[in-house]
Amino acid sequence: MASVVGIDVGGTFTDLVLSTDGVTADAVLKVPSTPDDPSRGLVTALEAAEVDFGELQAILHGTTIATNAVIERKGARCALITTQGFRDVLELGRRGRPQLYGLSGVQRPLIERDLRWEVPERLNNEGVVQVPLDEDRLHELARGLREMDVEAVAVAFLHAYANPAHEQRAREILQQVNPDWAIAISSDVLREHYEFERTSTTVVQAYLEPLVARYAKGIGEKLGARGYDRGVLVMQSNGGVTPVDQLAERAAHLIRSGPAAGVVAAGRSRRRQGFAGSSPETWAGRASTWRSSSTVSRRSQRRRSATSASPCACR
Numbered sequence: 001m002a003s004v005v006g007i008d009v010g011g012t013f014t015d016l017v018l019s020t021d022g023v024t025a026d027a028v029l030k031v032p033s034t035p036d037d038p039s040r041g042l043v044t045a046l047e048a049a050e051v052d053f054g055e056l057q058a059i060l061h062g063t064t065i066a067t068n069a070v071i072e073r074k075g076a077r078c079a080l081i082t083t084q085g086f087r088d089v090l091e092l093g094r095r096g097r098p099q100l101y102g103l104s105g106v107q108r109p110l111i112e113r114d115l116r117w118e119v120p121e122r123l124n125n126e127g128v129v130q131v132p133l134d135e136d137r138l139h140e141l142a143r144g145l146r147e148m149d150v151e152a153v154a155v156a157f158l159h160a161y162a163n164p165a166h167e168q169r170a171r172e173i174l175q176q177v178n179p180d181w182a183i184a185i186s187s188d189v190l191r192e193h194y195e196f197e198r199t200s201t202t203v204v205q206a207y208l209e210p211l212v213a214r215y216a217k218g219i220g221e222k223l224g225a226r227g228y229d230r231g232v233l234v235m236q237s238n239g240g241v242t243p244v245d246q247l248a249e250r251a252a253h254l255i256r257s258g259p260a261a262g263v264v265a266a267g268r269s270r271r272r273q274g275f276a277g278s279s280p281e282t283w284a285g286r287a288s289t290w291r292s293s294s295t296v297s298r299r300s301q302r303r304r305s306a307t308s309a310s311p312c313a314c315r
Contacts, residue, residue, distance in 0.1 A: 002057040007045055008258055009033060009063045014041040018049050038065050039218030043226070053228040061244070062235040062261030065215055066208050066254035070110070075207035076182065078152035079145050080111045081138075081170065082199065084118040086158060089199045110207045115150065117141055119170075125193070127163025138170055142177035152182035154206035156199040160187040182209040182248075189252060205252040213248035220244065235261040 003026075006017045010033055018027035027049045034041040042061070046053075069075045082089065090109040109116075119138050122131035145153065153174055160167045164187035171183050184205040186198045219232060233241040237256035247254070 003051070003055055004058050004060065005046065005049075005051060005056060006060045007042060007062075008261060009038050009042050009061070009065065010258060011035065011064055011068045014038075014045045016045040016049055018051060037218060038063070039215055039222055042219060043222045053223075053226045056228060056230065058230060059223075059228075059232045060235070060241070061232055062258045063215075063254065064258035066212060066251060067256060067258060069208060069211055070204065070255060073110075074211075075110065076151035076210040077149065078111060078115070078154060078182075078203070078206045079148070079150045080116040080154045080156065080199075080203060080206075081141065082116070082118055082156050083122060083158040084120050086156075086195070086199075087113070087116045087118050089156075089196055090116070090203065093196050093200075110203050111154070115148070117145075121157060121166050123157070123159040123163050123166065125159050125162060127159060129163075129166075133166045133169055135169070135173060138173050139177070142174050146178050150181070151210045152184065152206040154184045154186075154199075154202045156186040156195075156202045158195065159193075160185070161191045161193050161198065164188075182206060182213070184209060201252055204255060208251035208254070209248050212251040212254060216244050216247040235264075239264045 003018055003020045004022055008015045012033055013030050014033045015030050016028070017025050020026050029045065029049055031041065031045045031048055034044070090111065091107045119141060120131055120134040124130055155167050155170045157166050157170070164185070167185040167187050171185050174181060174183050184202050186202040189205045190198045190201045192198050223232065232244040234244055234247055234254065235257045236242055236250070236253040237260050238253070239260050242250050242253065
């Protein structure tokens, strides 16, 4: 009989639920996670549950690999390239600064200032070029970054949401200099006009992409070696899922993957039990997620989605 597995890989334990009818839990177990290679812990759990990979229809997966990498500062060594004059957007932030007024307080951006660089270029808010991209400067900068052993590069130019041409050209130049870099451009990651939200979320994407790419590759190889070639769907921060083969390019969307899965499940259980006014919350070893049952406006929903990863980049 075809079965479905729900599995959560945390920093300490990996939890699994196996169901042959999609409703009843036929097996529930917990095994230690394997931080050196989290995909190994996932496969260990499947084998401990004696899952028949030939009969397995789908794997639904939540993970805190991205969450923990940001909290513990274990992501990639990466650089930020931005419009001249906007090097310090991560530290200027918004109302989330340690001190609302003045420049006091301790800031710990995911990318330190010596790895944040500026290039001459400028678009206006309608996407019209005011200062052409200085490609010679960008080539020079890219060669310098190659010598600094960075794994990833985030590119966030002013008003790139209105016209991605400069960012796309910057990506082409960076790839020419080093095809192995993970390159995140803000017009792909978060096409919003809020500079801090767009820049910081792009930084999160670049910071996590190499780690998440290795994780996704490990899952695919290990499951393939055991004869499993069906879908692996991974929970995103918004409660939706994405295929494992798209995981790397959506790394920033995994920042609350594990906790979000718990909240979605708790919310569904709450509704089935008739507790309409309660607010589910999930706790893990290093993170927690809460969701109110109150109604919010469409704009606030959009802003929360857009900035879900942003606070992590400015502390």
